[in-house]
Amino acid sequence: MTDNSFFNKISDSIKYELSKRKIIKVEISARHVHLSQSDLEILFGKGYSLTPKRDLSQPGQYLSEERVKLVGLKSEMNNIAILGPVRKNTQVELSISDARALGIKNITINESGQLDGAGDITIIGKNGSIEAKNSVIVAKRHIHLREKDALEWNLYNGQIVKVKVYGIRSLIFDEVVVRVSDKFMPAMHIDFDEANACGLLSQGYGEIIL
Template sequence: MVQRNPDKYMAEAFKNDEAKIPVGVSNRHVHLADRDLIALFGDDAKLTNFKGLSQPGQFASEQLITLVGPNGVIEKVRVLGPTRKKTQVEISVSDCFKLGIKAPIRDSGDLKDSAQVTLVGPAGSVTIEEGCIIAARHIHMHHSDAVRYGVQDGDRVTVKVSGPRGVMFYEVLVRVHENYKLEMHIDMDEANAACLRNNDSVEIITN
C-alpha cells in the first residue's frame, strides 16, 4: 500500500492539537462464527451483551472460552460480538509462548494459513485449523477523519507515542468505514512496551 504524507493537514492540526488519536488496548479475544458459537455454548446460544465497545455495534459478551495449545491453556477469554462469518482468535506474542503456537501478525480477516488452536466452551470444543492471529496494529477512522488526516483506507502510517517510554509504531494500517470511530488499536504487549493505556493519545507523524 502507498504510505501517504499528510503534511498540509498535519501542520495545521498540530497547532490545534487535533492530530491526537485515542488509543484502545485490545486484550486477547475471540470472534465466533455462528456454528462455532453453537458448538461451544449449545443449540440455542446467543451472545449476550456484557459491555459496549468503542466501535459502534461492537460489544464484549458475557460468554468466555478457554484456548488450548500444545504447551498450555489460557482461560476466561472474552468473546466479542456480533458473530462473524469465520471464527477469528486474536492473541499477543506473549500468549503464543504460553500456548505453544506460532500465530502470524495479520490484518483482521486475513486468516489463510494462520495458526491452529482449540476453543473450549461449556457445551463442547472446536479446533480451528486456521484463524488464530496476532492482530496488526491499526487505526479506525470515519470517512471524515480520513479526509482530515489526508489518508485512505488501506494506507500505512507512522504513529508517534510520547512520554518516558516513547516509541514509533511503523506500518500502522488505516481502516476507514462510515461506522468507525477514531481510535488506534494495539495489543497488550505493544501497550505495555510503550506504557499506554486506554484513552491515551498518540499522533500520526509525517516522514
C-alpha cells in the same frame, strides 16, 4: 499587571497548532475471540446467542458475558473474552507473547478478517469444544477512521503511517495501517505487547506523524 491577553493569545495559537495535528485515542485490545454462529452453538448449545455485557468503541461491537478457554500445544488460557456480534469466521486474536506461551505453530501478523496462514487452537466452551484450524492471528496494529476524519487528515484506507504514542515510555510505531469506514469511530488499536512496550496501562493518546 493583570493583562491576560498575552496568555489568551498563546492559548489560541496553541489550540490552533494542536488542531492541525493528527491526535488519536489509543486503545489496548486484550486477547479475545470472535465466533461464527455455528461454532458458538457447538461451544454453548444449539440456538445460542451471545449476551452483551459492555459496548466497545467501534459501533455495534460488544464484549459478551460468555468466556472460553484456549488450549494450545504448550499451555492453556482461561477466561478469554468473546467479542460480538458473531462473524462469518471464527478468529482468535492474541499477542505474540500469548501465541508463544500457548505454543502456536504459525504465528502470523494479519489484519483482522484475513486468516491466510493463521494458526490452530482448541477452544473450549461451557457445552463443547472445537478444533479451530486456521483461526489464530496476531492483529496488525491499526487506526480506525471515519470518511470525514480521513478526508480532513488527508489519509486513505490501507495507508501505512507512523504513530507516536505519548507517555513516559513514548514510542513511535511504524507499520500502522489506516482503515477507513463510516462504521468506525476514530481510535488506534494495539495489543498488550505493544501497550507494554510504550508503557500504556490503560488507554492513551498518540499522534499520526506519517
